[in-house]
Amino acid sequence: MLLDCGEGTQMQLINYKIRYQRINHIFITHLHGDHYFGLIGLLSTMHLHGRKNDIELYGPIGLDEIITLQLKYSETFLAYKINFHPVDTENITQILDAKHFVVETIPLSHRIKCCGYLFKEKPKKRRLIKEALPEDLSLLNLVALKDGKDLLDEYGEILIENEKVTLPPKKNRTYAYCTDTAYLEAIIPQITDIDLLYHESTFLSDMKARAIETYHSTCAEAATIAKKANVKKLVIGHFSSRYKDLSPLLEEARTVFPNTSLAIEGELFEIPEE
């Protein structure tokens, strides 16, 4: 999955040795250039390098029209299919129900139609403790245990108590990607208690007037959202190019929400499963 695709994304994917042909879902938040000008190039490169698998593309209406026009004038007929899913940027909508996760839009407040995306893993099954299990259990019984059921004998008495032979499921992790947006408390209920929040923080607080004017957030505001939503970790990014040194941005956010990191080019953030 790829979230937004600014100019040069394909070069950076190659630089960081990320196999771009494995991307099957692309989510675009809004149609400002720094969020999608690299998309047509990536899609073209996928085609030139032999892609056959469909791409599921999510984004505001208009994105399909732009891509179609560019393909038309280059007389390119893609060897794979782009399934475009226009998103409702005004209302929370589940846009993808995959085997292991779902994705919802997060309505944001920006100068043009814009939404973030919330990724939620589906609840996982309990984990069997192999050493604690009798050897002769049927597959059906194993499935029942994974589903949290006790095993009963023919009289309905508990034969094997679930909690004695299974561990709780690994947790279903959650990630929200919120950019670009003004400070918006309306998103808090939707992202409460999530594991990881990426939130834009274009400015320091001394530029708050400019942030309001341009529908962006300050670092303190991003951190306030993280705090009020009780998220586990915050990553801030989308810094104005005026900031050559990013440490004051991190500092400002950490004053409000200590578990904050900077979204540095190439940085990897893992969400632990337990």
Added chain:
Amino acid sequence: MLLDCGEGTQMQLINYKIRYQRINHIFITHLHGDHYFGLIGLLSTMHLHGRKNDIELYGPIGLDEIITLQLKYSETFLAYKINFHPVDTENITQILDAKHFVVETIPLSHRIKCCGYLFKEKPKKRRLIKEALPEDLSLLNLVALKDGKDLLDEYGEILIENEKVTLPPKKNRTYAYCTDTAYLEAIIPQITDIDLLYHESTFLSDMKARAIETYHSTCAEAATIAKKANVKKLVIGHFSSRYKDLSPLLEEARTVFPNTSLAIEGELFEIPEE
């Protein structure tokens, strides 16, 4: 002036410390992505960084529609004007008559509408040899000398012979940018005797079948055009990404046309004025 604008051009302009706001003319050869996907990003950045001066944009029809659509969906109203000049890619056409130079299209043979561009400096004036001149000459007389005229006395006799007090003009330099194209001898008359030819050379000769199929040239073909057109110098570029080592490409071209260089990222080629 900027010739073509692939993805990442704005980043490279910044990397090479080229002041992109000084670009006033942009020439696009054709609407394949590697030649224009960086244009909308560059135009947006010019706007964001306060550009007020017009941009003259030359390229095949459709380019204006693509840019207009992208600006529409980002709700961007540029603070400067883009004057779009659709080019005739089928016929040699003078598209720009500036103070010191003219620009013509060079019809090329590619899978879609495509043209190169020929830049010709206008003839320059003769240069005065200050030490050889009397001190009391009028401005009119100086202009006449620069225009190559002798100065006559009231009886029509030569007073000052032009060639004794002036040097020949600096030469009017010429540069042709020819990409993308199959081997095309039709361009030779238009580029005969020019100072510098940039010609695409996507493949080595062992890939000639592929070159024909994709309307590209081999290095030997680019060099043959240079030789037959009697140009002073050839620069080859647009190499297939299959070539990690470019020296065989240079070698192949030099076998046919020795004064050849590789168009390496960031390389500067100066055309001497004398």
